[in-house]
Amino acid sequence: MAVDRPNALCGTIFVALGAFFAWQSLNLEIGSAFRMGPGFFPLGLASILILLGLVIIGYAFRVGGEPVGAIAWRGIVLILPAPIFFGLTVRGLGFVPAIFFTALIASFASAKMRLVPAVLLSAALTVFTAFVFVQALGLPFRLFGPWL
Amino acid sequence: MDLFDNLSLGFSTATTLFNLGFCLMGVLLGTLIGVLPGIGPTATIAMLLPITFQIGDPVSSLIMLAGIYYGAQYGGSTTAILINLPGESSSAVTAIDGYQMARKGRAGAALAVAAIGSFFAGTVSTFLVALLAPPLTAIALQFGAAEYFSLMVVGLVSSVALAHGSIIKALAMVVLGLLLGLVGTDIYSGAPRFNLGIREYSDGLNFVAVAVGVFGIAEILRNLEDEHERTVLIKSVTGLMPTRDDWRRMVAPILRGTALGSALGILPGGGAILASFASYTVEKRVSKHPEEFGKGAIEGVAGPESANNAGAQTSFIPLLTLGIPANPVMALMIGAMIIQGIVPGPNVATEQPALFWGIIASMWIGNLMLIVLNLPLIGLWVKLLTIPYYVLFPIIMGFCSIGVYSVNSNVYDLYSVAFFGILGYALVKLRCEPAPLLLGFVLGPLLEENLRRAMIISRGDPSVFVTRPISATLLFIALAVLVVVFLPAVRKKREEVFVEES
CATH class of the missing domain: 1.10.287 (Helix Hairpins)
Incomplete structure (x- = not known):
């Protein structure tokens, strides 16, 4: 059946x-x-x-259904840990390293991403968000945490 | 006159330089993210929600949020026309004829018609909101616990009826959402519930985390399934001004679309989507040359776009007067209000008139900004369409992480994002619509509270829900909706509609 x-x-x-x-x-x-x-x-x-x-x-x-189609395994393995990593490290490592590695981990969820662009993109995002969220909006983040 | 006093209070609130700035920022950010590939309005708002919390003033932050909503919708229509990729289901109809117009080199006219229709519809329906909100608020103030309970049941049932795909699955999603909304602490007894012993979840699951997970993350994962290059046919958009013939052809559809959209938008559960479909069908039927539809008929853009925007506007009515969200975006607005310390419902209008009328006035201002800004900026939006997706989602992930964490500074909220991301993705893959889940999540605690209160007042007699006339009527409507969607004929038609759309 x-x-x-x-x-x-x-x-x-x-x-x-x-x-x-x-x-x-x-x-x-x-x-x-x-x-x-x-x-x-x-x-x-x-x-x-x-x-x-x-x-x-x-x-x-x-009744027979439709097939599920492709599953984004690579996405699951690399996208989901990104917020978890941020949660685990934002207090210990501080904002700058946490957001840099969060973006870097997420970058590799795409098969098209290469190492150098990923690092550049993550670095740019880190600088931008540190400036906007921590400096301009004044969110209570420590740029570098006690673990460092 | 009261209406004008109220509106002038609204406009004086909304036109302070500060609030105008936030409205502008919201509209721009909303459009910006709305035109980026693969992000629909709900996900856009879920992602930008935390940013609005950084503004101290609830009025300004809700004005900005409403701006994001219109902007995101506008962005969705832009991608629908230019690359045949509707950002959300309500602009799916726009894609049919809008994209055909674009292929014939008339992208500019299609965009202009969409913008003009939206603006006209927005103006009329903003006025309608202002007109209808006070009497509805007066009725709502008479509501007791039983009426509220029944009203929420109507809202939840309609969201099921308007969800895509299987009705049983949509019902299950609502129930699951209601249950997830109960996680935290029982308000009557203070007993912790379903928090797995984790103290950080005793205030309940964070609404932003659930929304970002179920809409944002799930959407990113879906886009990553199959990474193909997007082809943007239209390199530059010219001929924005509609011709005289265009004007002549678009007036009637805009008027009809506005009327349809305004009426359907009030319906809880996603009237805006229904409105654009209904409008397209009507235009095709009354047209003298129905064969042009699907091949770039301007009426097929003008009508649905007006209906869509009118519906988007009037869906604020149940939110502002009753505190009941009509669609997932309104659910996000409710979440935002609660986080800002405002209890949504009829009391908002009387206790915070500046907030209430300020939001209504800002709707119109937001629409005006859209038409003034977006037509000249269209070249910029076209360029944004060419940004490859793999550059975008690491940025989105970064913003989501910061945003979710900043709401409560609770790292467990970030773990919820991951959990709801995978749950949302799994359920979407199994063809369960996420919108009913989010509505259930927001309404869960309210539904329980009103049920319990009604039962205490009636001393445990459940007949209170059918002996009070308003409550009985509402429950009857809910039942009727359920019966109708389960009727074989409607069921078949409903499936056809949603198949056409996808």
Whole structure:
């Protein structure tokens, strides 16, 4: 039997997220319809989400879907760590190194980027943002942090 | 007269040099990012949102934000006409005939018509907002918790109806958004919820982080899937001034588009998109030479562009009077208002008249700036179209990181960006529209609060939602919308519309 995998996966994601919220809600006070506890509304929503997820999984067995198409693996591997890197280092290393490496990491998400342009671009961005955000707008960043 | 007193208060607020400056900055930045490849208005606003927080004054920052919105929309139409790449779904219609006009060497006229139509529609609908907002506010002040709950249900259901693709998936996205909106601390009991024990999330997930992740990052990843060269046919744009024949042909479509757009824009859930489609269909039907449509008919640009802009304007009505966002962009505006310490809703008009009328007046000023600035600057925008994408997204990532962090100085917000980036990308790949999720996210806490309050007032009797007339009517509308979208005939037609669009 053919299974439409994108829909099956999509339904599974919703069921899993619904299950997470339902499980967490059960640890909270549910209360009654009159005096709802913190768990009442989310438990209801999570149940609906699980139900909808199951319906989507059900569809996967009935109708064929379209293929998902190309997936930007290189993008995922290099774009997502960029903000995480910024978060991990902005306080320790300071603004200048954090933003420079954030941009540099992100640059290589494109197969067309070369090392020298990437470094130049990141450096230009660093100078520009340090000037605009830290000097002109006065955001409370330290240009160089205590780790250096 | 009250209306004129109010408008003059608005204009005196909006025309201070300070606010004019921010309006101009917003319009320019919005257009700049809107014409850059691969970034639609919602992503543009999500990215620029943090910058507006650096302005201390909420009035100025909301004026700038509104400017970014018009600018981004205008930018979207520009790319639609010049390179057949609509930045957002509501300018998808413009691309049909606008791009054909451009190929025939009439890009200048197409751009001018789009700008003139938008400006006219913007003027009329700004006036409509000013006219309709006070009575609606008066009605809204009568609303109790039950009415608010039902109204939000209508908003969420309409966003489902107007989302692309599967209705079930859109419903699931709304529910997921509502749940994500509940992360943080329960307001009644103070109990921490769904924060995985991370103290940094006890104020809830950062709205900007969610928006940047789901719209911005997901969009970048989609653009990286297949990096092809963009070909810009039009090297320079000449002949901006429409000919006499053009003028004659565009008047009626602009008027009809404005009327359609104004009416549909008030609908919660993305009326502007619907408006441009409806306008295109109407123009094609009433035209004496329908065969020209799709081959560069000027009516096909004038009508939808006016409808689109009128709808964009009137979608501020539910936001300003009820505090209910009509589309994801309005959801971003609500998020911005909350961060600025303003509780969106009917009280804004009475408690902060300068803010309320200032925003309305700045809409018109923003539109005026667009037409004055953008037609002469068109050469610059054309040059921007040729910037390769791989240069852009590292810059975008840098700005996003700084922006998201600067909202609360919370590094966990940056981790949320990554999480919602991958979640948003996965869901988009699986054909789930992100807009309902964002609406749900904004409305989640409000919906819960009003539900609980209504139930406490009624002592646990759920019939309160159907015994109060306004609430019952609203719930009936929501139900009717749901039934209609599930009807087989409508379902088929709806799929056709969205297929045509993509």
